[in-house]
Amino acid sequence: MRLGVLDIGSNTVHLLVADVRPGGRPLATTSQRTVLRLMRYLAPDGSITDEGVSALVAAVTEAREIAASERVDELLATATSAVREATNGPQVIALIEEALGQPLQVLGGETEARYTFLAVRRWFGWAAGQILLFDIGGGSLELAAGADELPEAAASVPLGAGRMTIQFLPDDPPGEEAVDRLRQHARATLAPVAESFGSLARPDHVVGSSKAIRSLAKLVGYPVPGWSGIERMLLPRAALGSWIPRLARIPASARQELPGITPDRTFQIVAGAVVLHEAMRALDVDELEVSPWALREGVLLRYIESLSWSAPGA
Numbered sequence: 001m002r003l004g005v006l007d008i009g010s011n012t013v014h015l016l017v018a019d020v021r022p023g024g025r026p027l028a029t030t031s032q033r034t035v036l037r038l039m040r041y042l043a044p045d046g047s048i049t050d051e052g053v054s055a056l057v058a059a060v061t062e063a064r065e066i067a068a069s070e071r072v073d074e075l076l077a078t079a080t081s082a083v084r085e086a087t088n089g090p091q092v093i094a095l096i097e098e099a100l101g102q103p104l105q106v107l108g109g110e111t112e113a114r115y116t117f118l119a120v121r122r123w124f125g126w127a128a129g130q131i132l133l134f135d136i137g138g139g140s141l142e143l144a145a146g147a148d149e150l151p152e153a154a155a156s157v158p159l160g161a162g163r164m165t166i167q168f169l170p171d172d173p174p175g176e177e178a179v180d181r182l183r184q185h186a187r188a189t190l191a192p193v194a195e196s197f198g199s200l201a202r203p204d205h206v207v208g209s210s211k212a213i214r215s216l217a218k219l220v221g222y223p224v225p226g227w228s229g230i231e232r233m234l235l236p237r238a239a240l241g242s243w244i245p246r247l248a249r250i251p252a253s254a255r256q257e258l259p260g261i262t263p264d265r266t267f268q269i270v271a272g273a274v275v276l277h278e279a280m281r282a283l284d285v286d287e288l289e290v291s292p293w294a295l296r297e298g299v300l301l302r303y304i305e306s307l308s309w310s311a312p313g314a
Contacts, residue, residue: 004072010082010138013059034059035264038082039162047088081139109156113142115298129204138162161272186278194282209294212272218260233290
């Protein structure tokens, strides 16, 4: 069957269409993204402004039309931190559901981490052993760790790249003092999480997912051979740390000229780099591997598991 996953995040509204079958790998056919950066539309009281709601509904309506044109059998629509935490969230959710013509699943932070961890586990396989996962979105940072498909520990902290840009790095370029303030805030926020994760087994693989981490890996990382000829990217903490002062001095308009930095990431890539660097430092990680699968694939995989398995033909 053909499934669609609509991921309404803090930075983008992203539709992924894939052909799926029980026991098979999802085969993506369409990927369509609308960049919103919802954090720009937050009012002082924490609500999403009318302008932001209108842009969100328009993006959702367009995604629904594309899903229909792709003959999607079922659309799995999810929303993450920006909609979840808005003070007018219930009203916004009602408008999204009206535009979709179906219910919207609003994911909690830990649930988001669990879906993403499932996708990463399936991508890397059981032989990867103990996995530690970092995933940076626009509104939050998710962490998960474990040796199975369900993580032993999962956490979500409000250190998303978009949120931190607005809160700590509003100027362009942000300057060294602002970056230092963000670094101290991230360090304090991560301290209790690092303590709880510190009691777990040492990871065999540290994995990063999300567009922000993939972008940073293209900027500061390096490729290594992977399975079946698939290239893998590794992101060293030391290289990331050396790039942060340079990124902070470059205006956003010029950052898109750098390798891996797409126009929709230019404003928040500095905050994403600082948060990732501090997360790696807090959990004593020198290097991570990049996963091409993340939340959307996790939602797909979880749904595929719920499909009935038919016996093979005689």
